Amino acid sequence: MPNKKRPLSPHLQVYRLGFQMVLSGLHRIAGMALGLGTLIMVWWAMALASGAEAYAVFEGVMVHPLGRLVLFGFTFALIYHGLNGLRHLAWDAGRGYEKKTVKTSGLVVVALTVFLTVAVWVFAYMQAGKI
Template sequence: MAEASAKRGSQAERPLSPHLQIYSMTISMAMSIVHRITGAALYVGTLLVVWLLAAAASGPEQFDFVTGLLGTWPGQIVLFGYTWALLHHALGGIRYFIWDTGRGYTIPMIDRLCWITLALSAAGTILIWGYVLLSWGGAAS
């Protein structure tokens, strides 16, 4: 018994988890992290949607107050980020669904799906906001 414990004690200390000291960051690792962050951002953004709906139900003064805040440039930045987070998280969910079916598990396909998710979420956000701004005649006010 003493010999077994001596052997265990003489081994070099190993990290519990290799984490980023061993692995280099890949696109799929970054996208997994961003997927979690966008999920949390959607929670906060949904509270804004609830606030807007509650203001609309409360009357025109409250609704004008909330839309006035969201119509400022910081409000527009928050809404732009919410739009991107929504699209990115939804497309990430589709990517995970594809993987759940057992498809797309080669490294090149994993990387390709990650880049496609990133590109489509950015392009979709720009298209949506371009449409909104053009239909409003320029600036959201």
Template sequence: MTAENRPLSPHIFIYRLHLTTLLSGLHRITGVMLIPGSVLLVLWLWAAATGTEAYATATWAIGSWLGRLCLFGWTFSLFYHLCNGIRHLFWDAGHGFELARARASGLAVVAASGALTLAVWIAGYAARGG
């Protein structure tokens, strides 16, 4: 039997997509997305330390539509990864493995991360004055 025609275990896409599966994947994706976000955070601090002109350039970049889109993605990724991370900590402690509870905590994480993202953006626009 050659390497190509060996029997394979069913591929992941054979199975019906569950909320818990989707959220598990999203935890890793948001985690990876937070890395370029953190790099931009350092660049922003670096610009602020460099001087008023560099900071103005950074502020302009963040304020552009692409900047805001990235910042929105970063905010949501941050809060999702944070909330789902807390869910993981409960699992680490041995709680909430029952299917119904895992689903309910998943929905709670989506609601909480959405609410925190909105809260930060509303507060940001309020502070900025529009």
């Protein structure tokens, strides 16, 4: 008889939290957050198709400080998930498994994510003529 209580994945709480575990968890959390964040893109496209008035409502929400905060988080999650996704693709191809490589690639992804997120926002503010 199969035991229904048997967990489908190893219990997360039995391991001591490590850097790679956090990165791995963040990959999924970022993916889920981006999944919900697609609604912003859906609204953007629908508002744009509906006309200037509907688009002004969308724009009004997005330029609000809270809207900007959500968009900043979205940018961060997207860049992180994309860069960390490259690590996953490399692992799937059987590369980058050395302990030292895994640690270095993780650090590079985190550093690049922070740098690129800020760079994209600085660039966007410059485009808008705010800087």
